[in-house]
Amino acid sequence: MLEDRFDVIVIGGGPAGAVAAAELARTGYSVLVVEKDHYPRFHIGESLIPGVVAVLEELGVGEAIHGEGFVRKYAAEFVTPDCAFRQRYVFSDSLTPRHHLAYQVERARFDQILLDHARSLGAVVRVGAEVTHFDEEPDAIVCAVREGEGDERRVSSRFLIDASGQHSFIARRLGLRQLDLGLRNVAVYAHFTGAVPIGGDQAGDITVVLDPEGWWWVIPLREVVSLGFVAPKAAFAGKPDTAWMLRRMRELPVLAQRFGPAELAGPARVAADYSYGSRRLVGARWLLAGDAAAFLDPVFSTGVYLGVSSGVKAAEAVAGALTGNQPSAALLSAYAAWFEQKVRVYGELVRGFYRPEFTDLFMHPTSAMQLRQAVTSALAGFAEEPEVRRRLKTFLSAARANRDQVLSPRLPGRREAAARLQRGSATRK
Numbered sequence: 001m002l003e004d005r006f007d008v009i010v011i012g013g014g015p016a017g018a019v020a021a022a023e024l025a026r027t028g029y030s031v032l033v034v035e036k037d038h039y040p041r042f043h044i045g046e047s048l049i050p051g052v053v054a055v056l057e058e059l060g061v062g063e064a065i066h067g068e069g070f071v072r073k074y075a076a077e078f079v080t081p082d083c084a085f086r087q088r089y090v091f092s093d094s095l096t097p098r099h100h101l102a103y104q105v106e107r108a109r110f111d112q113i114l115l116d117h118a119r120s121l122g123a124v125v126r127v128g129a130e131v132t133h134f135d136e137e138p139d140a141i142v143c144a145v146r147e148g149e150g151d152e153r154r155v156s157s158r159f160l161i162d163a164s165g166q167h168s169f170i171a172r173r174l175g176l177r178q179l180d181l182g183l184r185n186v187a188v189y190a191h192f193t194g195a196v197p198i199g200g201d202q203a204g205d206i207t208v209v210l211d212p213e214g215w216w217w218v219i220p221l222r223e224v225v226s227l228g229f230v231a232p233k234a235a236f237a238g239k240p241d242t243a244w245m246l247r248r249m250r251e252l253p254v255l256a257q258r259f260g261p262a263e264l265a266g267p268a269r270v271a272a273d274y275s276y277g278s279r280r281l282v283g284a285r286w287l288l289a290g291d292a293a294a295f296l297d298p299v300f301s302t303g304v305y306l307g308v309s310s311g312v313k314a315a316e317a318v319a320g321a322l323t324g325n326q327p328s329a330a331l332l333s334a335y336a337a338w339f340e341q342k343v344r345v346y347g348e349l350v351r352g353f354y355r356p357e358f359t360d361l362f363m364h365p366t367s368a369m370q371l372r373q374a375v376t377s378a379l380a381g382f383a384e385e386p387e388v389r390r391r392l393k394t395f396l397s398a399a400r401a402n403r404d405q406v407l408s409p410r411l412p413g414r415r416e417a418a419a420r421l422q423r424g425s426a427t428r429k
């Protein structure tokens with residue numbers, strides 16, 4: 001039987017919720033995690049960056065992750081479809097080389113490890129249970145929780161963390177959600193067996209293929225390879241389904257070669273309009289963490305990183321607010337400012353990726369002033385280290401200047417495609 005009072009209720013048992021719950025339970029608070037799916041469950045978001053590993057090591061769950069046997073990822077490779085331009089950002093060659101390892105993970109297993117960790121520290125975890133409603137009262141938050149086919153129960157807490165992912169439970173209910181109109185992309189993705197493997201220490205790289213109209217991810221997992229295509233809506237002349245994806249994939253030499261002998265391991269899935277923010281990230285007794293707060297296009301694999309790092313920060317803010325030693329409003333607005341800053345820094349990079357002048361430079365980074373190393377650190381999840389930030393600013397200025405001056409070789413077809421897509425989206429409006 002579910003108790004009816006906790007210090008903290010966490011909506012969602014994904015990476016953000018599991019980490020926040022684990023940290024609060026470790027501190028001694030009573031925590032309830034309500035997760036509507038039954039675990040293990042499929043989730044997209046399979047390519048981690050070293051920043052995730054660094055956070056998880058600090059939380060004491062590093063050993064479980066290292067010992068699982070996930071595919072080891074040492075670099076992110078970017079390549080044009082004809083392989084004429086190739087750039088491999090190796091995490092050890094960065095301004096933060098200590099963090100040089102990440103993993104490609106089956107999220108069903110990865111998320112289970114994190115949720116088990118929260119449970120082992122004392123969090124009460126209810127899977128197959130859904131928060132359907134919440135009320136803010138002066139001294140408490142009251143949630144309606146439905147378990148399976150059963151009746152709804154009212155459960156109260158002193159604090160609520162919304163880590164409900166793209167469902168954005170609170171932001172949708174309070175009308176706070178704002179689509180990122182500059183990143184109205186569609187993703188179509190599937191798993192394949194039998195793709196041609198890459199050897200050596202590049203075997204676990206994520207490969208990002210720069211299709212003129214968007215980009216593809218190739219993520220090697222233990223049993224399958226995950227392939228996905230992301231592009232603005234205007235790039236999809238037809239319905240983005242399995243047939244569309246296979247047809248387009250076969251037109252690109254680098255993918256045709258790698259996936260020539262491959263077979264689909266399941267139907268393609270589609271996600272659309274998944275980049276958004278929230279007008280507010282905190283209330284008097286609640287805060288948003290991970291995707292429930294904001295989501296950036298996945299080109300730099302930052303989602304799980306923002307999830308786990310905001311989970312830790314959220315737990316710190318809530319623990320501080322619960323002790324009552326500091327005004328909770330100040331703690332919560334500091335949390336919101338921290339989150340907004342992270343999204344701003346990575347948002348600038350992600351938006352840049354959709355502009356030819358940025359991508360041209362990104363594919364020809366200079367080591368002068370250690371700009372290449374700074375970009376690598378950002379890709380690893382350390383964009384906010386002061387040394388990295390300073391150099392990233394220089395890199396971004398150079399990318400802007402690269403529009404009118406030719407500071408780097410041009411990738412073929414991208415400017416024409418960008419103009420074509422802009423015309424396409426203008427006629428569709």
Ligand SMILES: Cc1cc2nc3c(=O)[nH]c(=O)nc-3n(C[C@H](O)[C@H](O)[C@H](O)COP(=O)(O)OP(=O)(O)OC[C@H]3O[C@@H](n4cnc5c(N)ncnc54)[C@H](O)[C@@H]3O)c2cc1C
Pocket residue numbers: 011012013014015016017034035036037043044045046047048049129130131132163164165166167169187228271274289290291292298301302303304305307
């Ligand atoms: C196409 C695409 C590709 C991506 N690729 C990558 C990648 O390669 N690398 C990367 O790092 N990230 C990637 N991401 C992002 C990544 O999937 C997310 O950022 C990450 O899962 C966020 O974690 P979270 O804990 O905030 O949310 P989630 O992992 O989504 O967890 C939220 C949980 O809340 C539960 N929930 C929702 N509503 C309720 C409710 N009312 N009651 C109870 N439970 C509820 C859900 O069932 C879910 O389990 C990608 C995203 C997309 C769309």
